[in-house]
Amino acid sequence: MAEGGKQRVSISIIGLPESGKTTFLAALWELVNERRIAKVLSFDSIGENDHSYLRKIVTVWRRATEQARTRLTGLSAVRMNLKDGDGNVVEVVMPDAPGEDFRAMWEDRELGRVLGESLAGGNIMLLVNGNKIKPPAWVTERAAQRRATGRQKTQALPKEWHPSLAPTQVQLVDLLQLISHAPVGRAGRRIVVMISAWDKVEGERLTPDTFLAAKLPLLAQYLEAGRDGWTSRVYGVSAQGGEYDGNDANSEPAEGEGPMKKTQKRRDANRLREVDIPANRIRLVLGERESNDLTEPLQWLMR
Amino acid sequence: MANALSRDRIRVDQALHGYSEGHRLINGSLKLPQPDARTMLVLSDASASGSRIPLGGYLTGYPLSESGKYVLARTWAAPEMSRPGCVWTHSLLIDFADLARLGSAVGLLKCFQRPAGGGGSGFASRLEVEVTRISTAVPPPDLGRVGRWVSALYGKPRSRIIAEREGPDDDGLVVAIWMQQWPRLRRAFRFCSFAADDRSTSADVFDLQLMDAGRSSRPRIPEGVIASAVERGDWVDTLLDDLKLPARSDLRQFLRDVGSDVTSGRAAMVPLVHLHVALEPNAGPLRLADAISELDRLGSAQGRMGRAAAARVVLSRLDLDDARLFDFALQQVRADRDLLGIEPAIVGRALLRWKPYLLADGLTHEDPLYRAVEAALPQVDTDDLVAVIEAVPGAAAAVLSSRRDVLERASFWRVTSIDAFSLIRSLDADQDHSALIVRALAEAGRDDSSQVVVERFGIGPVVTALSGMDVAGIRSRMGWVRAIAQRTNELAEGMVDGRLSHRPLLLILAEILDPDAVPNSVGTDPWVAAVERTRTTDDVSAEDLLAAFLFNRARGWRSESTGRLFFLSVQRLHEALASERLTSEAWRIAKQRLPYGSVWRDWDQCEKLRHAVVDNFINRELPPIEFGTVVDDGNLWKELVDLAADSSRGRRYLDKVRTALRDGHKRWWIERAELIDRKVT
Numbered sequence: 001m002a003e004g005g006k007q008r009v010s011i012s013i014i015g016l017p018e019s020g021k022t023t024f025l026a027a028l029w030e031l032v033n034e035r036r037i038a039k040v041l042s043f044d045s046i047g048e049n050d051h052s053y054l055r056k057i058v059t060v061w062r063r064a065t066e067q068a069r070t071r072l073t074g075l076s077a078v079r080m081n082l083k084d085g086d087g088n089v090v091e092v093v094m095p096d097a098p099g100e101d102f103r104a105m106w107e108d109r110e111l112g113r114v115l116g117e118s119l120a121g122g123n124i125m126l127l128v129n130g131n132k133i134k135p136p137a138w139v140t141e142r143a144a145q146r147r148a149t150g151r152q153k154t155q156a157l158p159k160e161w162h163p164s165l166a167p168t169q170v171q172l173v174d175l176l177q178l179i180s181h182a183p184v185g186r187a188g189r190r191i192v193v194m195i196s197a198w199d200k201v202e203g204e205r206l207t208p209d210t211f212l213a214a215k216l217p218l219l220a221q222y223l224e225a226g227r228d229g230w231t232s233r234v235y236g237v238s239a240q241g242g243e244y245d246g247n248d249a250n251s252e253p254a255e256g257e258g259p260m261k262k263t264q265k266r267r268d269a270n271r272l273r274e275v276d277i278p279a280n281r282i283r284l285v286l287g288e289r290e291s292n293d294l295t296e297p298l299q300w301l302m303r
Numbered sequence: 304m305a306n307a308l309s310r311d312r313i314r315v316d317q318a319l320h321g322y323s324e325g326h327r328l329i330n331g332s333l334k335l336p337q338p339d340a341r342t343m344l345v346l347s348d349a350s351a352s353g354s355r356i357p358l359g360g361y362l363t364g365y366p367l368s369e370s371g372k373y374v375l376a377r378t379w380a381a382p383e384m385s386r387p388g389c390v391w392t393h394s395l396l397i398d399f400a401d402l403a404r405l406g407s408a409v410g411l412l413k414c415f416q417r418p419a420g421g422g423g424s425g426f427a428s429r430l431e432v433e434v435t436r437i438s439t440a441v442p443p444p445d446l447g448r449v450g451r452w453v454s455a456l457y458g459k460p461r462s463r464i465i466a467e468r469e470g471p472d473d474d475g476l477v478v479a480i481w482m483q484q485w486p487r488l489r490r491a492f493r494f495c496s497f498a499a500d501d502r503s504t505s506a507d508v509f510d511l512q513l514m515d516a517g518r519s520s521r522p523r524i525p526e527g528v529i530a531s532a533v534e535r536g537d538w539v540d541t542l543l544d545d546l547k548l549p550a551r552s553d554l555r556q557f558l559r560d561v562g563s564d565v566t567s568g569r570a571a572m573v574p575l576v577h578l579h580v581a582l583e584p585n586a587g588p589l590r591l592a593d594a595i596s597e598l599d600r601l602g603s604a605q606g607r608m609g610r611a612a613a614a615r616v617v618l619s620r621l622d623l624d625d626a627r628l629f630d631f632a633l634q635q636v637r638a639d640r641d642l643l644g645i646e647p648a649i650v651g652r653a654l655l656r657w658k659p660y661l662l663a664d665g666l667t668h669e670d671p672l673y674r675a676v677e678a679a680l681p682q683v684d685t686d687d688l689v690a691v692i693e694a695v696p697g698a699a700a701a702v703l704s705s706r707r708d709v710l711e712r713a714s715f716w717r718v719t720s721i722d723a724f725s726l727i728r729s730l731d732a733d734q735d736h737s738a739l740i741v742r743a744l745a746e747a748g749r750d751d752s753s754q755v756v757v758e759r760f761g762i763g764p765v766v767t768a769l770s771g772m773d774v775a776g777i778r779s780r781m782g783w784v785r786a787i788a789q790r791t792n793e794l795a796e797g798m799v800d801g802r803l804s805h806r807p808l809l810l811i812l813a814e815i816l817d818p819d820a821v822p823n824s825v826g827t828d829p830w831v832a833a834v835e836r837t838r839t840t841d842d843v844s845a846e847d848l849l850a851a852f853l854f855n856r857a858r859g860w861r862s863e864s865t866g867r868l869f870f871l872s873v874q875r876l877h878e879a880l881a882s883e884r885l886t887s888e889a890w891r892i893a894k895q896r897l898p899y900g901s902v903w904r905d906w907d908q909c910e911k912l913r914h915a916v917v918d919n920f921i922n923r924e925l926p927p928i929e930f931g932t933v934v935d936d937g938n939l940w941k942e943l944v945d946l947a948a949d950s951s952r953g954r955r956y957l958d959k960v961r962t963a964l965r966d967g968h969k970r971w972w973i974e975r976a977e978l979i980d981r982k983v984t
Contacts, residue, residue, distance in 0.1 A: 016325075017324050017325030018324065018325070018386070066386070066387060067387075068386070068387040068388030069322070069325075069326065069386050069387065069388035069389060070388075071326075071348050071349055071388065072326060072344060072345045072348040098325070098326075099325050100325045100326060100327065100344070103325060104341075108337060108340075108341070110337060110341065132324075164324075164327075
């Protein structure tokens, strides 16, 4: 991939709806623009893309406000050039696709051309909201629960199956398999699994690796088995650093109507806003180690 | 009742999109194919992130081509949901066919329902929507803005149009513009009454988007055209008049009629509006020609119905005296098997008026104009058809194939370029019709064709034709009389069977025929049969000549009815000779067969006549009763008896006459028998 001494790497950030992709992107942009914080990759230059989108999501992030849903239309491919300590310049290209597009790959077996092309070659950053994992229902656990509580097995009403009912890990493994094979992509790439909202799940005292093995065993085993040649790492990330305020964007006065009451502010958000350097709110966990350098997983993916 | 319901209502599917771990379909009454479901998912999402969605929501309209449905959707902000940027969108899915039935979208707009309490129930069944046929009017204060919008929409038909949204009423204005369109455009029209970004995709371009007025005035649609920046066309007023008072305008119906085959979308609006204006009764040909060429610029495959409407007007309006327009109209109808739905007779009449030479070129059955001409010909005035033939003689065959009555016009036969002989030989007409043709030929002075006519049809039609004329008329058409005079066998048949029973014609025939010419092989002499069917005319000289003719025939060898011929001729001829009124022509006929008289009485032609009659009766032993009744005049009869009594053979014959008269039981017969008694005893 060397091109005139410059390494060109494509990294795709993917994840189901509400996995924290936009927040991660906003935090990354804030971080690389913050000179006061040391990081393995620093900002070099911006690529050809709509800066206003990055500015907008960063503004929301700085206010410690929840990002609005990324709309289904208006996919903004964000490009930025970062450089490492040795002066190598790398171009990071990240499609900021709505989570619905990734879900559609599982539920509808449908993939848009633009997203397909961006997923074809580069390495992958898979965001998984640790707080919203739809866990598998273990038959043995249910049986043990019934024995312990002395409840009888109740006859469940038959329910029509829909792809959306599938466990999160099933959806994710399928997603990775899809982008490991033609015509979408290729096998043998690096992947970082980012367990987002880590601040909400760290109470379980698991490392990101063990969290993945415990909560998403199918995904962990799929990556470990190496059938599609993935080389993986698992991080925990709290890209916003705590619980945010709701977003006022939708609560502004409607046409022909007076101002609505402000969304109730959360205490955590006030705390976050008091942090001097907003980028310091970021928390990144790898094994037992913790930092705020979101560029580290990117550096690893560049190799 | 059920029928009445289905006529006034349409069934509409619905869907609710909203937030449930991402924006998705919450509930719906219809399962759509994947690409359409995807389109709906995308377009049901918020039209702009971070914008203040109006309290009452906004409208989006777009087609789902695979499903054949049009979506009219209302989107509301959903601040009650856990995540910012969420919306509710209630979509109505209308069949393309049903969309065409709507005069206004009032019924649809009433159906929109924002889900309450985050629930999506009540959206799983189809809706029944009343069909509102009366169009909704745009209030006059809004016409200025709407005028700018339509000006841009149709003035820049390939651009995505942007206008500023001012308030909730704008939804109704956009819908009014949409409903003004003809069904095909209506079902392809994409609009959104509130947007911040361009909602178009690479495949589907939004036609009209109202931008959030609260946002930056700089449009975020690079290719977008701002409505207010577009110059206003002369056609805008027509559209606005219709929007202001739809009930008084026929524009929508016109657009509906002519827009059905226009696939060029908004680009067709201006040409169609121009055409509508140009088709008004007071618009001149120039305007219509301009409108047509404008329509032509859309492409040859476009606007067939528009062309048809123009062609119909061109073909049916007699005041549009413009050959160029007619050429256009003809080209249109000729390219279509169904003549563009125009009544064939209208096309045909115009064709006869403008391009009669096409008939001469020989239209084939495959040519749509063939049917047009065929339909028009029976309706066109005969004199007009003759005029066509006069101008284009080659058209005669085509005209005559359906209008035989043209042959009955003298004016037709006066057309010098007509090859009358060939035409007559080719005719296959019945007797009545051929008589009318002969009359026309005769009236046209085409005596030269009499021979051919008689060869083709026999003497029947000529006799019929001549039988309608008086002596002078017949005499002026001697060519025809001579033509039939040559066919003596047919004359004999006609005289016997009664077809030739017109006294004037008999009089003229007597002038030119040889008294022996008409055969009398069996039965009554044809001349006797014919003359006895007719009554004596006032034409003394002609009647005298006929008498001379019949006397001559009686004296000849041809007749089997000599006695009757004497009966029909002798008395009158005797009177004529006695009064010396006989014309030289009649005398020439009579004298041929008068016997020579005694030298000293050679001057007494009457005596010769009496001798001739008496000699004939006696020598040929003609039926005695015929002698007994040969003349009405008693004195003349007495003289005949005197002559007969001069010889013994004569007296024997008179005896038979006496017997025959006595058998008659008529008074005057008995008297004549008694006279013979006195003579022969």
